[in-house]
Amino acid sequence: MLFRYVHTNIIAKDARLLIDFYKKVLHCKSISESRDLSGEWLDQLTSLNGAHIRGEHLLLPGYEDAHPTLEIFSYDEMKQSVSAEINRPGIAHIAFEVDDVETTLAEILKAGGSTVGELVTAEYPNNRTAVFIYAQDPEGNIIELQSWMQTPER
Missing domain, CATH: 3.10.180.10 (2,3-Dihydroxybiphenyl 1,2-Dioxygenase, domain 1)
Known part of the structure; x- marks a missing residue:
């Protein structure tokens, strides 16, 4: 039975800027897993009409080339952001x-x-x-x- 942790996703206002930050400052690496995704399947998955996301999977430092990754994407249409707070419910950090x-x-x-x-x-x-x-x-x-x-x- 396969069961393993694969990735964490961050939705960025500017995926390219955030990808560069995580590569330069926190030593994540490109592994040729860029994404430019759209289509009916993505609309069904996200419950959004006309969803379009772009970004990249970055290998986290200290791991082999297989996984886990940090997935940084941007949607063409974004909701207003909510400020991150250390005690907000959900993923904190x-x-x-x-x-x-x-x-x-x-x-x-x-x-x-x-x-x-x-x-x-x-x-x-x-x-x-x-x-x-x-x-x-x-x-x-x-x-x-x-x-x-x-x-x-x-």
């Missing part, structure tokens, strides 16, 4: 583990992103420490950055 949270955050800010909260360090059991921050991509989608390290026993 996507997370990336990085070597250096502060350096990656600086890259996000330089590329047009922003922060949600403050940079924090948290102690975990088994002498592990994590550094976290919530940031936003240029369209306001929330990204968690995290870095884990083993701390010396006291």
Whole structure:
């Protein structure tokens, strides 16, 4: 029986801009899976008349070329956006583990992103420490950055 996680989808105001952001700043990779989709089947799937979407699947960092991917699409007709909030019901954020949270955050800010909260360090059991921050991509989608390290026993 096949059962596996395949992708997460972000609907972007400007798919090309967001695709470039995730490739440059968060090390996602193109895998030649661009999409330009329309037709009766898409209308049936989405319950929209005349649906037309364009975008690309990006390989998430740390995975082989098969999957999972981050799918970034734009529809020709878009609803007004609702601002992302960390405690809004639904998918709250996507997370990336990085070597250096502060350096990656600086890259996000330089590329047009922003922060949600403050940079924090948290102690975990088994002498592990994590550094976290919530940031936003240029369209306001929330990204968690995290870095884990083993701390010396006291």
